[in-house]
Amino acid sequence: MDESGRRYFTFAAHGPGLELDCGSSLGPVTLAYETYGQLNTARDNALLILHAFTGDSHVASHPGLPGEAALPGWWETMVGPGKAIDTDRYYVICTNILGSCRGSTGPTSLNPATQAPYGLAFPVVTIGDMVRAQKALIDHLEISKLLAVIGGSVGGMQALQWCVSYPHRLRAAIPLATTMRHSAQAIAFNEIARQAIMADPKWNMGEYGDNPPELGLAVARMIGHVTYLSDQAMRRKFGRRLQGRQGFSFHFESDFQVESYLHHQGTKFVRRFDANSLLYLTKAADYFDLTGSDQGSLGALAGADIRFLVISFTSDWLYPTYQSREMVHALKREGLDVSFCEIEADCGHDAFLLENERLAKMVRGFLGGVAKNG
């Protein structure tokens, strides 16, 4: 374990490598992951939490550990001792996704063939590939059946993909604020973000070394960020409030607080995320389609013994409720046990990451029910 609380699992270091949907293979593959709580002797209390685009394995703090490991995680409100995802009761695993830059193998990793970072030589990976790598980790941890997979947004896509790829390796799934296929509008926003990165001359076909395309990446992040919020939330948070001045600047500076906020989000992101990784992860989301594509179909789950809790949020316009309903209908058509809840929240797609009593209650209750009927 390193000082941020991360562990590393490396596999496919020898032999044919991890098979990928694109037809090539990849090795060695390292996954950064963190664990919380204790695996019981029956090894049947494990939850796998799947993060969104730019997340990482640090889903919650490790209170007993020093330094970075004790810092709050990205789902601190939900995961911890006594919380909805109760680490006193469950063994929680969270792993950084394949293609990311937060510890797992991705375009910033060394390409063994060249001893330089992969850059664009990294293969285009899919949500299916990410899940295939996660399954190798779960095998390594000797967990034959996960109690549940849980994830929001791109994490929710992974949760659904787990059900389709390895239906016998889990008992329940909680896809939050997600979709079973990426819509044209969502693809459009991702493509614009990619174009913003690739338009930056510093991107240099992905070969930027220590001189990343900061301006392009910041624009890409700003685009993403607006899709994670909502019209209502932005009105409430910013309205038309000016940036500490008496009146308009009549220049191309930030006049409005919402502009400074976006700049801040863009700049902050550049410090912690890799531009090529964003290209790969957005592409994986765009390729995602479980309505009967090469990647599988939720409709093929007939007879699977998996319980579902599907949750959407009223103001999420990136993956709107109608898309969750489509998912619920597809699952119910196959006779699966599905609970669905649309939670009232005005904060847009990001609602799944924010403190929400109803969300906490639903998840706690659902997991308790699954554990009891084990």
Added chain:
Amino acid sequence: MDESGRRYFTFAAHGPGLELDCGSSLGPVTLAYETYGQLNTARDNALLILHAFTGDSHVASHPGLPGEAALPGWWETMVGPGKAIDTDRYYVICTNILGSCRGSTGPTSLNPATQAPYGLAFPVVTIGDMVRAQKALIDHLEISKLLAVIGGSVGGMQALQWCVSYPHRLRAAIPLATTMRHSAQAIAFNEIARQAIMADPKWNMGEYGDNPPELGLAVARMIGHVTYLSDQAMRRKFGRRLQGRQGFSFHFESDFQVESYLHHQGTKFVRRFDANSLLYLTKAADYFDLTGSDQGSLGALAGADIRFLVISFTSDWLYPTYQSREMVHALKREGLDVSFCEIEADCGHDAFLLENERLAKMVRGFLGGVAKNG
């Protein structure tokens, strides 16, 4: 008149220039404009049509004229002999807005002080300034009272501004798919578009001459374009259809038709629009606020003799119906005569530009009523 059917009106060539909201003044000012139909002897059948961001004076074709003038205009479906805005009956004027690059004075115009294009030396203009310049044109045409001002989107903002700035110079207004103040979300998208342009090194602080920031401008346009469509329309038009290939490329090319469509929109736009102009026009929209700001208030219209037809479209998420309702309530509170209609359309903000029988019928009927009660 030039071969595209445009006329030019130049004023403020001498003396103090056109006063601007920023406190400085501008001169000379040229407005490109086109007219359709005949001004009657009472000079009371004139309609002023106000265009959106990237529009121009060519609202409709001039069937009698050769060459470019005979090409379809941006509102060909609505404006022409016998159409809803009937040029057999009304004298229609459409003028390119101040700050644009389609014939009127803007950042691409020659700065008389330097004999070079203004670039960023062009003052930041407001919707109020645009309307002030238009009023000079209407004076020049010796029209003391317009029958109506009509515009969608940023054109609708100008229509509202006309009412506030010159309530005695018009009898009716038709603001379509617009708002009385730019929301935080709309400001956010405009700011991201501006950042995309300014992040392009070829932008060079606005001094790009014949070597414009094409990549940045294309990204800016793509962002705008997505906000003009709707989730539904994109699903219907593109869905997840691939770009003529058997399967995914597993490269960072266009896989989906929606991606190629956006690239096409971006590339096409770069050929006809100026990057600095886009900065200025988006800023003007962001500054727009008629809820009691420096620019005036719809609430100050009490007692004005102006009839309103306010129209919104169900799937417009850039200027959603609730914003039109706010406008209607503000006007009705002042005792004004307001008709409001939300038109069912799945094509997003752009709906106002597309053929729509209901829209045509409403506008035709409303204008007929105003003309009759003259």
